[in-house]
Amino acid sequence: MKTLIARSLKFESGVVQVLDQYLLPHQQVWHECRDVATMSELILTLKVRGAPLIGLAASLLIGYLVEQGEDKDAIARSIDELEATRPTAVNLMHCMAKLREALQAIDWQQQVITTAEQLFEEDTALCDRMANIGAELVNAGDNILTHCNTGALATAGVGTALGVIYYAAKQHGDIHVWVDETRPLLQGGRLTAFELDAWQIPYTLICDNMAASLMAAGKVDKVFVGADRIAANGDFANKVGTYNLAVLAHFHNIPFYVVAPITTLDRSCPNGAAIPIEQRAKSEVTGVSGSFGDCQWAPNNAEVYNPAFDVTPASLITGWVLDTGLFTGDEVALGVFSQS
Numbered sequence: 001m002k003t004l005i006a007r008s009l010k011f012e013s014g015v016v017q018v019l020d021q022y023l024l025p026h027q028q029v030w031h032e033c034r035d036v037a038t039m040s041e042l043i044l045t046l047k048v049r050g051a052p053l054i055g056l057a058a059s060l061l062i063g064y065l066v067e068q069g070e071d072k073d074a075i076a077r078s079i080d081e082l083e084a085t086r087p088t089a090v091n092l093m094h095c096m097a098k099l100r101e102a103l104q105a106i107d108w109q110q111q112v113i114t115t116a117e118q119l120f121e122e123d124t125a126l127c128d129r130m131a132n133i134g135a136e137l138v139n140a141g142d143n144i145l146t147h148c149n150t151g152a153l154a155t156a157g158v159g160t161a162l163g164v165i166y167y168a169a170k171q172h173g174d175i176h177v178w179v180d181e182t183r184p185l186l187q188g189g190r191l192t193a194f195e196l197d198a199w200q201i202p203y204t205l206i207c208d209n210m211a212a213s214l215m216a217a218g219k220v221d222k223v224f225v226g227a228d229r230i231a232a233n234g235d236f237a238n239k240v241g242t243y244n245l246a247v248l249a250h251f252h253n254i255p256f257y258v259v260a261p262i263t264t265l266d267r268s269c270p271n272g273a274a275i276p277i278e279q280r281a282k283s284e285v286t287g288v289s290g291s292f293g294d295c296q297w298a299p300n301n302a303e304v305y306n307p308a309f310d311v312t313p314a315s316l317i318t319g320w321v322l323d324t325g326l327f328t329g330d331e332v333a334l335g336v337f338s339q340s
Helices: 036-044 051-067 072-083 090-103 108-135 161-172 187-199 208-216 242-251 329-333
Strands: 009-012 015-019 030-033 143-146 176-180 203-206 222-225 229-231 236-239 256-259 309-312 319-322 325-328
Touching: 009 051, 015 051, 030 036, 036 051, 036 072, 051 072, 051 090, 051 108, 072 090, 090 108, 108 161, 108 256, 108 319, 108 325, 143 161, 143 208, 161 187, 161 222, 161 256, 176 187, 176 208, 187 203, 203 208, 208 242, 222 242, 242 256, 242 309, 325 329
Parallel strands: 143 176, 143 222, 176 203, 222 256, 256 319
Antiparallel strands: 009 015, 015 030, 229 236, 236 309, 319 325
């Protein structure tokens, strides 16, 4: 495969390398990945994260395994194993489906490698298109609230929702961002703040439970978030806490936009109720660990409910910013997604 380089994923010197996002922002450590077990562990522990990036990382590994001479049956098993790591993130399924299709070609080795390369390069173009479309929704002086991390760390390009903010800031120069810390793993506090700081975009970090008071005070103009899966009716799954923001934004009459590539749209999923929601380890809620140290604050026998995502219904969404265009609720209700 040719050299492919993004902010947190690259294929260089003949091997897949991923930036350990669990150690950010204080340590920047790259891991080499040469087998499915390693990639699965990196995905499950959120060292590789972001729906688009998960799919791309798995795709590059498959391309690498083909280059190493693994046979067709072994590649097919590897695709299945990687797809099973994150059942909510439909981008991963999209990428694995593309690779399965390539696996059926007569010259399957070359087709799988080419497909992996194309998926990576296409993601960069998708991000640019989303960012351009979404930036048109932002006015000079806007205070934008976002949740989790949706920037260059989560994609091969500039990002989804955070890419929109980046492009808007370049156009207007005076955008301010409210960053939800995003519990329990603090992707907002660690990763979004890290990216905005690098881009020199003014931001303020808040706890997740502070958004309502900000909205009531008139300090939020718009909300932009990403998505891990969009159902055919417009409902979508995103990092848990997104639904809270949508309800609050609806109550306060604040525009609420979801930004995602068309590859996040799952036309086979009729609505949000059909989206599988991953449950994660209770240790993520009972304490904290990472580059910032280890601490447990809850009793050892505490019962924990820890869904990774929640579902926001289409009725609460102002617009869907895809790489194919901006869609309104009326358009989504008419089934325009199926034609995009």
